[in-house]
Amino acid sequence: MTTSNDRPPATRHRPVMLRRCLALLGPALREPGSVVVDCTLGLGGHAQALLDAFPTVRLVALDRDPEALRLAGERLAHHGGRATLVHAVYDELPDALGRLGIPVVGGVQAVLFDLGVSSMQLDEAERGFAYAREAPLDMRMDPTTGASAADVVNTYPPGELVRVLRDFGEERFARRIVEAIVAERAREPITTSTRLVELIRGALPQAAMRTGGNPAKRTFQALRIEVNGELAALERALPAALAAIAVGGRLAVLSYHSLEDRMVKRVLARGAAPTAPPGLPEVPERYQPRLRLLTRGAERPDAEELADNSRAAPARLRAAERVREAL
Template identity: 65%
Template sequence: MSENGTAHVPVLLDRVLALFAPALDTPDAILVDATLGLGGHADALLAAHPALTLVGLDRDPEALDRSGTRLARHGDRVHLVHAVYDELPDVLTRLGIAARGSLAGVLMDLGVSSMQLDVAARGFAYAHDAPLDMRMDQTASLTAAEVLNTYPPGELVRILREYGEERFAKRIVDRVVRERARAPFTNSGRLVELLYEAVPAASRRTGGHPAKRTFQALRIEVNGELDALRAALPAALDALRVGGRIVVESYQSLEDRLVKQSLAALAKSRTPPGVPVELPGHGPQLKLLTRGAEQADEQETEHNPRAASVRLRAAERILEAA
């Protein structure tokens, strides 16, 4: 999900349309956009497939309001739900759709949307001094400020190392603990200043903005992103019918690794090694549609900077879920 000024620019839109096309040209096709955002991908898919029914999920009520306006022209082919993608089975059940083997497609465009980044008050962007919020769902309670001010030091170190892959996690947390004893953290500007002081100058010159990894780690913790993705991927794959396709766009290595592992596990035969023939029902359940992770080309990246970090993976279900 991306935005350029006020115009929503879906990442790798042409590639997404091409990957889904063979699966969606049937009268009963249902696609779940599990991270609806501003609805750019969804709008294009609905326009390309006039019989398609779309179920759009998003945890951000503001995103649902804005995408609802955008998608209104498609009428009753659109069903929008305020939910996180790991709630997919429950959402399908409530809509009267089977949670296994029923979907023609699932799209996941992961991470924080540009709409959220562009609203300074949401606290996602380290370029602006703003409240340390970082909630994708404003109805949730946990904020980045609460994480910084209340989590034990050891837990903060773990979060920065695991979710931000931050080499200087211990050094940063030592300073955070000292500073929060003096006064609680409320705004991002104070945290960014601390990170500039804590991250060595040599790393600042070669490793990007010193706040990038810490902000990513806090955002993932606040929104439970990786835990939700771990639960959502198996549910999404189970929901695909034979011939159904999944397309996932990731923007950081932790997400992409989970996607790669989930798809690869079902793309392998489950026939025990040494058995000379494929056992019935033990063949691969998925066919990988991409060789590794696909990236945006230079032209798209220039037009839409957020596309620079995208990693797209896709697969087709070729055998019913076990």
């Protein structure tokens, strides 16, 4: 029997808002030798489309997941030396560029982020990302390093666990869930996704389980973000990516929950606003905005894409162009 893991990357993953991403980044990639960075390679859907659509560009692609790099490498192999794949988290972008001899300030023409968990990670039950499957409680995007979700659930002090669920999952019943977790782990360690889901269901009031989808989704999101340090990495990565983009270059970011999207919105809005002290009759050049917003708010997938790919539903796309050098 063929499983999702047996299928080639092109059929296992449909890149979200692909045409719109290409349209937004394309004007920055017209010159031969332009460099585009895919900070979240995954199975390589966006990367392949960029290489196909712009046959003179060079791609630098980052991912923390060794298996994603292997599969995407096979998918992109026919592009030869135009694609360079790097095992790195996206906040390591300056180091990755430096090792490749690309200037970390103004050295690239386009950067793409497709944040969150990948289709491959969701589909591979043993990774523990999906709350509807029996699996070890892991959730590491790079399974070769760092603490797992089981480590977090079984060792964090109760107050710290409450903070994680509230801050990263926006879970209003965080304290009740943590009380159930603490009571259970005192009896035996919590090691599987299904056991954690059972505890969450038992901790929530019945009314809370009748709305909002699977009651475990906020807890699983929170644990995934904590395990992988996603928001902290993004907070460092966005300024680094903007610094790397040359004047006329473009940044596009796909996010999948409100915490990511708010951070992206804040960073881009800051760059698109003048920095002059209030009350000046005229804004000097050095205080002019460094960015021009390319999207009106956050764009959403259209109905056609949602009908074809339900996983695109939470996506929010924001983009900006660098119009001036950074000070």
